[in-house]
Amino acid sequence: MGSLTKAAEEERPAVEGEDEWSDEAVVYVNGVRRVLPDGLAHLTLLQYLRVEGIGDRQRGLHPVQESLANAHGSQCGFCTPGFVMSMYALLRSSKQPPTEDQIEDSLAGNLCRCTGYRPIIDAFRVFSKTDNSVYTNSSSESTNGQTICPSTGKPCSCRNEMDVDANEASLSLRMKRYSPLSYNVIDGNAYDERELIFPPELQLRKVTPLKLNGFNGIRWYRPLKLKQVLHLKSCYPDAKLIIGNSEVGVETKFKNAQYKVVLSVTHVPELNILEVKEDGIHIGSSVRLVQLQNFFKKIIAERESHETSSCQAILRQLKWFAGTQIRNVASVGGNICTASPISDLNPLWMATCARFQIIDVRGNVRSTLAKDFFRGYRKVDLKPDEIFLSVILPWTRPLEYVKEFKQAHRREDDIALVNAGMRVYLREAEGYQIISDVSIVYGGVAAVPLRASKTETFLTGKKWDSGLLDNAFDLLKDDIPLSENAPGGMIEFRRSLTLSFFFKFFLSVTHEMNTNGVLKDGLHVTHLSAVQSDSRPATLGTQGYELVRQGTSVGQSMVHMSAMLQVTGEAEYTDDALVPPNTLHAALVLSKKAHARILSIDDSLAKTSPGFAGLFLSKDVPGANHIGPIIHDEEVFASDVVTCVGQIIGIIVADTHDNAKNAANKVHIEYSELPAILSIDEAVKTCSFHPNTKKCLVKGDVEKCFLSGACNRIISGEVRVGGQEHFYMEPQGTLIWPVDSGNEIHMVSSTQAPQKHQKYVANVLGLPMSKVVCKTKRIGGGFGGKETRSAIYAAAVAVPSYCLRRPVKLILDRDIDMITSGQRHSFLGKYKVGFTNDGKILALDLEIYNNGGNTLDLSSGSPRTCNVSFRKCI
Numbered sequence: 001m002g003s004l005t006k007a008a009e010e011e012r013p014a015v016e017g018e019d020e021w022s023d024e025a026v027v028y029v030n031g032v033r034r035v036l037p038d039g040l041a042h043l044t045l046l047q048y049l050r051v052e053g054i055g056d057r058q059r060g061l062h063p064v065q066e067s068l069a070n071a072h073g074s075q076c077g078f079c080t081p082g083f084v085m086s087m088y089a090l091l092r093s094s095k096q097p098p099t100e101d102q103i104e105d106s107l108a109g110n111l112c113r114c115t116g117y118r119p120i121i122d123a124f125r126v127f128s129k130t131d132n133s134v135y136t137n138s139s140s141e142s143t144n145g146q147t148i149c150p151s152t153g154k155p156c157s158c159r160n161e162m163d164v165d166a167n168e169a170s171l172s173l174r175m176k177r178y179s180p181l182s183y184n185v186i187d188g189n190a191y192d193e194r195e196l197i198f199p200p201e202l203q204l205r206k207v208t209p210l211k212l213n214g215f216n217g218i219r220w221y222r223p224l225k226l227k228q229v230l231h232l233k234s235c236y237p238d239a240k241l242i243i244g245n246s247e248v249g250v251e252t253k254f255k256n257a258q259y260k261v262v263l264s265v266t267h268v269p270e271l272n273i274l275e276v277k278e279d280g281i282h283i284g285s286s287v288r289l290v291q292l293q294n295f296f297k298k299i300i301a302e303r304e305s306h307e308t309s310s311c312q313a314i315l316r317q318l319k320w321f322a323g324t325q326i327r328n329v330a331s332v333g334g335n336i337c338t339a340s341p342i343s344d345l346n347p348l349w350m351a352t353c354a355r356f357q358i359i360d361v362r363g364n365v366r367s368t369l370a371k372d373f374f375r376g377y378r379k380v381d382l383k384p385d386e387i388f389l390s391v392i393l394p395w396t397r398p399l400e401y402v403k404e405f406k407q408a409h410r411r412e413d414d415i416a417l418v419n420a421g422m423r424v425y426l427r428e429a430e431g432y433q434i435i436s437d438v439s440i441v442y443g444g445v446a447a448v449p450l451r452a453s454k455t456e457t458f459l460t461g462k463k464w465d466s467g468l469l470d471n472a473f474d475l476l477k478d479d480i481p482l483s484e485n486a487p488g489g490m491i492e493f494r495r496s497l498t499l500s501f502f503f504k505f506f507l508s509v510t511h512e513m514n515t516n517g518v519l520k521d522g523l524h525v526t527h528l529s530a531v532q533s534d535s536r537p538a539t540l541g542t543q544g545y546e547l548v549r550q551g552t553s554v555g556q557s558m559v560h561m562s563a564m565l566q567v568t569g570e571a572e573y574t575d576d577a578l579v580p581p582n583t584l585h586a587a588l589v590l591s592k593k594a595h596a597r598i599l600s601i602d603d604s605l606a607k608t609s610p611g612f613a614g615l616f617l618s619k620d621v622p623g624a625n626h627i628g629p630i631i632h633d634e635e636v637f638a639s640d641v642v643t644c645v646g647q648i649i650g651i652i653v654a655d656t657h658d659n660a661k662n663a664a665n666k667v668h669i670e671y672s673e674l675p676a677i678l679s680i681d682e683a684v685k686t687c688s689f690h691p692n693t694k695k696c697l698v699k700g701d702v703e704k705c706f707l708s709g710a711c712n713r714i715i716s717g718e719v720r721v722g723g724q725e726h727f728y729m730e731p732q733g734t735l736i737w738p739v740d741s742g743n744e745i746h747m748v749s750s751t752q753a754p755q756k757h758q759k760y761v762a763n764v765l766g767l768p769m770s771k772v773v774c775k776t777k778r779i780g781g782g783f784g785g786k787e788t789r790s791a792i793y794a795a796a797v798a799v800p801s802y803c804l805r806r807p808v809k810l811i812l813d814r815d816i817d818m819i820t821s822g823q824r825h826s827f828l829g830k831y832k833v834g835f836t837n838d839g840k841i842l843a844l845d846l847e848i849y850n851n852g853g854n855t856l857d858l859s860s861g862s863p864r865t866c867n868v869s870f871r872k873c874i
Helices: 006-011 063-070 080-093 100-107 117-125 200-204 226-235 248-254 289-302 309-319 324-329 332-338 346-351 453-459 466-479 491-515 525-530 563-567 657-665 680-685 702-707 754-765 791-804 814-821
Strands: 025-029 032-036 173-176 210-213 219-222 240-242 261-264 274-277 280-284 355-360 365-369 374-376 386-393 400-408 416-429 432-443 543-546 584-590 596-602 612-616 648-654 668-673 697-699 713-721 733-739 744-749 772-775 808-811 827-835 841-850 854-860 867-872
Touching (some): 063 117, 080 117, 100 117, 274 289, 309 386, 309 416, 733 791
Parallel strands (some): 697 854
Antiparallel strands (some): 173 543, 355 365, 400 416, 416 432, 713 827
């Protein structure tokens, strides 16, 4: 290990055969051999193969890029390269042309806020085809002159409907749908490079065990044999095993977890087994979830249906497990050992009576049932000298049924509110189906997947009919307790889910037995909808607009000027701007209290952090510390009292982004907490209103109208609209550098309002606005979040840049962006309205309170008019 110090070499234990391990990692990029530098803690080829490698403006656009640009599938363009790469990967990995469903699945996990998904799916639908002949240079018309649809291979009239006379185009309303096109329309004629392939040199290169050194003393190993893994585990009992890094990456990035030794077990054959045996399917802990999906599809097609009920349930659950990108890297063992209380798969492993194989560093293997493996919140039955080896999923028997359930806020790519795995094994006795064995396991209701043991005991031996439901429901309420303050909220809804899942399980099993001829009596027609699988057709949309030609371009459906740059990944955003030499990187020091007085700020540990260059607080602001779009009532850096979590207290600069974050985390702040008003109701009760913001506009005598008897009915009540969190694809960011020895400031910012950046920075630095220049080339989405709220970051960054006379760059991480600027306020409305029996409103008294902005009071005593008034409160 070349960069290890002698002291570090002496401290760590010797690793068997270490002299045979390589400390050089090689990748090939476009045929060029590149050696990854020593010091990397993890490797990924995708860091080097980007969307620019597919096609660019000089070499020409790839058909995927060309199609997306022509279909107007890119606006701000920040998300566009991800969509292009997902579609390109699907085409390169598919042996057959993909279906529309496969295309949609491949795009799952890619987010877009500006464009919307219709034009993106329209653009990629052209690559879904069922009749190859129409994608050649041959005519797309049949012998009778009808157009052949490339999607279905059948005659259609969709294109004929679009033949509108050019002279009438300005008067007609055109309905445009991007039907599947042929490659002779979207063919990338200008694209002159061969398709990228996985580098043959890398495929032929002998795989060797790797050992690399990371920052802060991190050691990264990639063993190739189980024996090597066990030996490393004996040397480093606290070593963290990783495969896809989908969980450890979150822990290290957002929870500041530190793992000094990391073992990547992706290449260990013993951990990647997928075998069919008599006792069931043996699944290695390193098997990726997408591999498991494909394997189960094959098994289900080959084996008898009654043997694969467990496989079918797991396969159905995997469809809604995260997105394609996560399933490509996440592993079976990683998901199990993470022991998340909302894991979609762990309740199923328990319900199916799966066994987990565990091996210790001496090679001893022990087996434990899945139901006994989970010990507490993110705690499992694994000792420091053991690793998770494999899963044995038993075959199901005739009359044994396994079902999966999951309810989330949205169907796709979301974590569960409640999930469940249920299994029942029936035996026939005296013409009835008797429950021989049953498993009912819920997730999302406790710190671990929870078995409904009382219900299971009650059901065992009972006859399978609707008579058992009422008693089962009563027992489930006791078996699955959810306290009123349970994490996650929505208590009543989640309680109802535990009952409805069992009800659906009963109906599903009953329906399946009736379909197979086991039960004579099936479901009532009103219950059939409960057993139907959740499915929807491929997304289809139309766009209607009126063409009004004005000159050569205005009013025409033309590809915008930046589209080519965006689909090739060449479009530059704030984070892509070339930084000047000697640039520092910034990180914010934020309040962790809702309302408190700052007693002290200790930066002693931060100063010892690598690359630390300075901490700047309110006392360091050269000009005014107060800013605001209308009234300068907000502090750039909190000086004495913080009024919310996420308020900026200071800013740290260091030589790298990571070093700045690490130093910011080491700043210790002592607070004296003050009473906090955390709801609109509390603000109204304590009369905590913003000063001089009460506004009222009244017309007519509302109370007199209510008392006059003219109103047949009078009702009153409250309406609440909760707060929201939102974000744009590109986080807030700015790069600032001094010019002319600090007498002038230039910046590149991701903002919708460059003038406000100019104004705020000039105010904070005490410079005239003519000495401050703000440039904005493009932003990756804003939606108002980068109008006024972006300027405070530029003002904060300007302080260290001005004081140190050095360029400073700040790009917020997503979590920091959300906590500091990504909110929309909640509202409370109190109303009283009087109206006649025929629905005519005579009087209305309405107060609307907003916890961060306006309070609206609308009153009307006239049957024909109403009046609006505004009032502000906290």
